[in-house]
Amino acid sequence: MALRNVPFRSEVLAWDSDSLADYFKKLNYKDCEKAVKRFNIDGARFLNLTENDIQKFPKLRVPILSKLSQEINKNEERRSIFTRRPQVQRFPEETESHEEDGGWSSFPSSRSPGACSFTSLTLP
Numbered sequence: 001m002a003l004r005n006v007p008f009r010s011e012v013l014a015w016d017s018d019s020l021a022d023y024f025k026k027l028n029y030k031d032c033e034k035a036v037k038r039f040n041i042d043g044a045r046f047l048n049l050t051e052n053d054i055q056k057f058p059k060l061r062v063p064i065l066s067k068l069s070q071e072i073n074k075n076e077e078r079r080s081i082f083t084r085r086p087q088v089q090r091f092p093e094e095t096e097s098h099e100e101d102g103g104w105s106s107f108p109s110s111r112s113p114g115a116c117s118f119t120s121l122t123l124p
Contacts, residue, residue, distance in 0.1 A: 008077045015043030031058045
């Protein structure tokens with residue numbers, strides 16, 4: 001079996017047992033289809049097969065099912081470089097200054113008495 005066209009992991013995780021059984025039917029694995037229906041194995045359970053789950057499938061199919069499960073787990077959906085990023089919530093910038101009284105500031109402030117203006121300063 002060529003494992004070229006395996007479904008994306010995100011797809012398989014959402015499958016119920018009927019969807020997984022349909023997939024095995026398409027692969028012509030009728031014996032696996034029966035096991036999936038009988039033991040109600042869904043996509044998430046198939047991708048995380050335990051030793052107990054593996055024993056529920058026909059022994060001749062176990063190697064290929066293990067390989068298939070590994071390939072699907074590796075097959076993450078590729079995202080386009082042009083997809084839109086979700087909008088980041090931006091917080092409004094603070095418009096007022098929180099300087100302590102008596103601190104140094106290059107701008108005159110109504111809070112600091114005696115703030116001087118450098119506009120009338122002339123250099124010799």
